Amino acid sequence: MARRRRDDGDLSQKKFINDPRNIVEEMLAGFVGTHSEQVRRLDGSRVIVALSAPPGKVGLVAGGGSGHEPALLGYVGVGLLDAVVVGEVFASPPAGEVLAAIEAVDSGEGVLLMIGNYAGDVMNFEMAMETARAAGHSVEMQVVTDDVAEGGDVSSRRGLAGSFFVWKCCGAAAEEGASLDEVRRVARKANAATRTMGVASSPATVPGTHKPLFTILENEVEIGVGHGEPGLSRETIRPVDEIVDELVEHLVSARLKDGLGKEVATLINGLGATPLMELYVAQRRLVENLADRGISVHRSFVGNYYTALDMAGFSIALMGLDEEMKYLIDAPATTAHFYTGARS
Amino acid sequence: MARRRRDDGDLSQKKFINDPRNIVEEMLAGFVGTHSEQVRRLDGSRVIVALSAPPGKVGLVAGGGSGHEPALLGYVGVGLLDAVVVGEVFASPPAGEVLAAIEAVDSGEGVLLMIGNYAGDVMNFEMAMETARAAGHSVEMQVVTDDVAEGGDVSSRRGLAGSFFVWKCCGAAAEEGASLDEVRRVARKANAATRTMGVASSPATVPGTHKPLFTILENEVEIGVGHGEPGLSRETIRPVDEIVDELVEHLVSARLKDGLGKEVATLINGLGATPLMELYVAQRRLVENLADRGISVHRSFVGNYYTALDMAGFSIALMGLDEEMKYLIDAPATTAHFYTGARS
Numbered sequence: 001m002a003r004r005r006r007d008d009g010d011l012s013q014k015k016f017i018n019d020p021r022n023i024v025e026e027m028l029a030g031f032v033g034t035h036s037e038q039v040r041r042l043d044g045s046r047v048i049v050a051l052s053a054p055p056g057k058v059g060l061v062a063g064g065g066s067g068h069e070p071a072l073l074g075y076v077g078v079g080l081l082d083a084v085v086v087g088e089v090f091a092s093p094p095a096g097e098v099l100a101a102i103e104a105v106d107s108g109e110g111v112l113l114m115i116g117n118y119a120g121d122v123m124n125f126e127m128a129m130e131t132a133r134a135a136g137h138s139v140e141m142q143v144v145t146d147d148v149a150e151g152g153d154v155s156s157r158r159g160l161a162g163s164f165f166v167w168k169c170c171g172a173a174a175e176e177g178a179s180l181d182e183v184r185r186v187a188r189k190a191n192a193a194t195r196t197m198g199v200a201s202s203p204a205t206v207p208g209t210h211k212p213l214f215t216i217l218e219n220e221v222e223i224g225v226g227h228g229e230p231g232l233s234r235e236t237i238r239p240v241d242e243i244v245d246e247l248v249e250h251l252v253s254a255r256l257k258d259g260l261g262k263e264v265a266t267l268i269n270g271l272g273a274t275p276l277m278e279l280y281v282a283q284r285r286l287v288e289n290l291a292d293r294g295i296s297v298h299r300s301f302v303g304n305y306y307t308a309l310d311m312a313g314f315s316i317a318l319m320g321l322d323e324e325m326k327y328l329i330d331a332p333a334t335t336a337h338f339y340t341g342a343r344s
Numbered sequence: 345m346a347r348r349r350r351d352d353g354d355l356s357q358k359k360f361i362n363d364p365r366n367i368v369e370e371m372l373a374g375f376v377g378t379h380s381e382q383v384r385r386l387d388g389s390r391v392i393v394a395l396s397a398p399p400g401k402v403g404l405v406a407g408g409g410s411g412h413e414p415a416l417l418g419y420v421g422v423g424l425l426d427a428v429v430v431g432e433v434f435a436s437p438p439a440g441e442v443l444a445a446i447e448a449v450d451s452g453e454g455v456l457l458m459i460g461n462y463a464g465d466v467m468n469f470e471m472a473m474e475t476a477r478a479a480g481h482s483v484e485m486q487v488v489t490d491d492v493a494e495g496g497d498v499s500s501r502r503g504l505a506g507s508f509f510v511w512k513c514c515g516a517a518a519e520e521g522a523s524l525d526e527v528r529r530v531a532r533k534a535n536a537a538t539r540t541m542g543v544a545s546s547p548a549t550v551p552g553t554h555k556p557l558f559t560i561l562e563n564e565v566e567i568g569v570g571h572g573e574p575g576l577s578r579e580t581i582r583p584v585d586e587i588v589d590e591l592v593e594h595l596v597s598a599r600l601k602d603g604l605g606k607e608v609a610t611l612i613n614g615l616g617a618t619p620l621m622e623l624y625v626a627q628r629r630l631v632e633n634l635a636d637r638g639i640s641v642h643r644s645f646v647g648n649y650y651t652a653l654d655m656a657g658f659s660i661a662l663m664g665l666d667e668e669m670k671y672l673i674d675a676p677a678t679t680a681h682f683y684t685g686a687r688s
Contacts, residue, residue, distance in 0.1 A: 014562070014563075014565065016587065016622040017583070018583040030628035033627070033631055067621060069624070218358070219358075239362040240361055241362050272619050273617035273619075275411070275413065275617075275654055276414055276418075276651065277413045280370075280373075280374030280375045280413070281360065281362065281367060281370040281371050281374060300378040301378075303681070307619060307620065310656075312358070313360075334685060337647070339678070339683035
């Protein structure tokens with residue numbers, strides 16, 4: 001009896017939550033209170049705005065569902081995002097909130113919107129963009145499509161952890177005073193140079209629901225997962241070195257239009273429940289594998305950057321670098337959950 | 345058949361690892377490669393040393409088992425630790441490695457060792473301290489005892505996530521040029537002012553072992569857990585607000601010798617597998633609860649600071665603050681996994 005699986009919904013999967021309908025509000029209250037030196041919440045909305053955004057720079061707005069923390073709101077601050085529009089768990093925020101974010105960060109230099117390639121986000125952000133343009137704002141949009149599990153068809157690729165590289169490069173360009181056209185160009189270039197692929201050993205469970213979003217057998221992992229969604233294929237779990245090798249093989253695959261080049265930035269991104277120890281083990285193999293291919297790593301990032309609730313697993317994002325992208329990826333940034341110091 | 349629980353040991357619990365005997369070495373390779381601008385590995389040892397440590401300051405050395413990442417090695421850098429001695433998973437490092445760390449960071453101003461209150465660590469670090477003293481080094485040691493699940497008997501309290509506050513305060517004091525005696529005084533004061541208590545919904549599994557370290561029923565949580573070890577009591581899972589309230593009740597309990605005072609620093613520390621979203625929900629309630637008690641929060645930290653592999657749950661650490669401790673907790677620090685900017 002005591003071992004019976006509970007099915008009360010509210011506490012399924014033993015989450016540390018209250019009423020699941022309040023989880024986003026409660027998270028935002030905790031986040032904004034903790035980071036009040038860096039961010040504020042726009043009144044009456046779920047828009048998180050940087051305190052630091054100086055006038056006279058292009059405004060950068062990202063947005064999407066919550067459940068991916070520290071993405072996206074943890075990257076609001078100096079040298080990264082000026083505002084993030086927070087949706088319900090794994091759900092797009094409404095267009096009205098996006099519009100409020102645009103108005104909040106447009107100091108006359110225009111605004112770039114950055115979203116992952118999900119139908120709801122694309123629809124709502126486009127709607128907000130059109131409304132804002134009609135009201136006289138200069139607004140452009142970059143849809144991030146770094147997911148390579150879907151293969152060569154860019155339109156079907158999702159936006160995954162590699163989004164971080166797009167935000168980082170655009171954030172650096174905007175911070176240095178680039179125009180909206182220039183930041184738009186950097187966004188397109190960073191997105192084209194970035195590719196991501198993930199692996200999961202257990203799925204996420206949305207708060208308030210009764211079961212995981214999909215299932216993975218006890219001896220298997222799933223290759224090509226998204227941030228919550230299932231992936232391409234399932235296979236028996238193997239040593240992580242072999243899994244990293246397989247992911248890299250996909251990432252550098254000839255199916256992709258452009259090569260990565262000889263120098264990259266790397267991200268080993270934890271999906272939520274995988275220990276940092278394991279991420280560093282994977283990082284070690286990633287660098288070895290790339291070295292064997294004659295690809296050198298300019299800068300690495302390891303940690304939980306873009307999670308999917310309690311999903312176990314990780315993704316690898318690679319961005320091919322030229323001198324411009326190296327300069328931008330190395331630029332200083334300070335946000336609640338990311339820091340890179342001034343150039344030495 | 346396909347659903348049979350695997351029992352091959354090496355891949356139990358679907359960890360992303362290779363041979364579990366190599367996990368610490370492989371993690372260190374990934375970590376040092378990623379953060380080579382901030383740390384180096386002492387040749388032939390598992391000691392991670394800050395590149396930045398200026399001569400003419402007291403050296404700060406912490407150490408203990410691995411499996412707690414980003415603790416402890418993620419806190420090597422400016423304004424925090426000068427060296428960390430890394431043991432096997434959940435196991436103390438040998439005295440010889442501690443001695444090597446002392447020799448590496450003693451620039452003539454002496455060294456303070458900081459460890460949690462675990463028998464193996466206490467034995468090995470004391471042995472290293474005696475040897476180093478015999479060789480002419482000035483060495484002192486602070487055993488951190490922030491765990492309050494064990495009640496009023498300080499000698500039986502473990503060192504838990506509140507250790508971070510002790511490291512932070514000592515790191516700030518040393519950075520500002522305090523003498524070994526002064527840093528030793530700060531360590532004692534910070535430890536006395538800090539208390540931690542945790543809750544887990546699922547236990548950790550050590551790589552290469554066949555089963556979790558303990559069990560928790562599907563509808564229960566365990567109160568008073570350590571970093572891997574079981575706790576005080578089990579109870580049916582409830583809304584997280586009630587769990588936070590219960591933990592705070594323990595933390596401010598009259599069983600404790602000294603009061604917390606009216607101003608505190610707080611840490612909501614994820615144990616490894618619990619989403620950041622849930623940590624911020626708990627943070628919101630923590631601040632509310634303390635406000636109801638007339639205790640104000642000077643500074644908050646939320647995230648995976650001191651984990652226990654894939655344990656799900658979190659701990660709350662509180663440190664009572666006076667003006668000196670506020671100054672030290674606010675001081676700038678830059679390490680691989682922690683950043684606080686210069687005073688504004």
